[in-house]
Amino acid sequence: MSDQEISQSEQPPFQPSTSGHLQVVVDDEVSGPSVPRTSSGLMSDTAGQKRKRESSTESDEELEELDSELNHPWDVNSLCGLKMKLKKRRMDLVLPEYHEVFKRLLEDPVVKRFLxxxxxxxxSDxxxxxMVIAYFSRAGLFSWQYQRIHFFLALYLANDMEEDNQAPKQDIFYFLYGQxxxxxxxxxxxRYxxxxxxxxxxxxxxxECEEIQxxxxxxWVWGRDRTLIP
Known part of the structure; x- marks a missing residue:
């Protein structure tokens, strides 16, 4: 293969915009041959108008659905040049059983002593x-499988995600394993x-945290509010 052929085969399927903005590419429908206005042509026109109305209705429903979901977070699914494909982030619903698991573990003597x-x-604000309850819901274990260690695993991970000062969470080890x-x-x-x-x-x-609360x-643990500490 010549250098010129390789260069042509490596060209991107579209030319990036010089404006630097993401481009929305819409493929237009290709018009077919004209249909004579015979009786079959009228039927074709009628069917076409029906399809247009159905397509318009579906488009309106999709727009309404999109409009109702504007407040939900979205993730970038893939990038291709200046094209960006989005996917909606899954919003996990916490079942009541995980709230009950959490309340059961609050009665654990080590957890009570730690709090x-x-x-x-x-x-542990x-x-x-x-976030501990959210993690219980996402981990996929049966409710009866959650034990003391899972409470501290989830709490440790929550501190990983949200706290700048990582030193205080090390005290979790003292309550679990002593010295x-x-x-x-x-x-x-x-934890991994x-x-x-x-x-x-x-x-x-x-x-999500506020919905859980x-x-x-x-x-009683929802009263553990840092803003109320002098």
């Missing part, structure tokens, strides 16, 4: 605890498996 210790809410360092590598292995079980879907929005607004 009582964190008086300044450096590791209401938003970080809301021993031997089991910390196992904890990090379990926990993240994988969620499909690396670890980001939780403020709106609104499910049972009188639950």
């Amino acid at each position: 009582a210790w964190d008086k300044n809410l450096r590791v 209401k938003y970080l605890l809301s 021993s360092y031997a089991l910390r590598p196992l904890f990090h292995k379990l 498996q926990f993240i994988c079980s969620m499909g690396w879907n670890t980001w939780v929005s403020l709106e 609104a499910y049972d607004p009188k639950l």
Whole structure:
């Protein structure tokens, strides 16, 4: 193959805009041969008008659906030159059973002692605890499978995601393992498996946290608000 042929084969399928903006490419329909206005032609025209009306109705429904979803977050699915394809980020619904799991684990003696210790809410304010419930929902375990270790795995991960100061979360190890360092590598292995079980879907929005808290607004841990600390 000559250099000229290679150069032509490597050319992009479209020319980028010099304006620097993303381009929306719309493929126009190719007109077919004209149809005589016979009885069959009238039937064809009528069918065509019906298809247009149906297409218009479908387009209107799609626009209404898109308009109703404008407030939802979107992810970039793929990029091709200046073309960008978007996909809607899946909004996970937290089932009541995961709220019940969370409340059950709040009665665990180690969890209770840990929350009582964190008086300044450096590791376990209401938003970080809301993320624990979100992670329980995403991990895909049965509700009866969640144990104390899962609570601390989720809370540790929530601190990974949201907190700039990473030092306070290290105290989780003291409540789990005391002064021993031997089991910390196992904890990090379990944390990695926990993240994988969620499909690396670890980001939780403020709106999701507030929805989780609104499910049972009188639950005592939702009073763990940093803004109320002098």
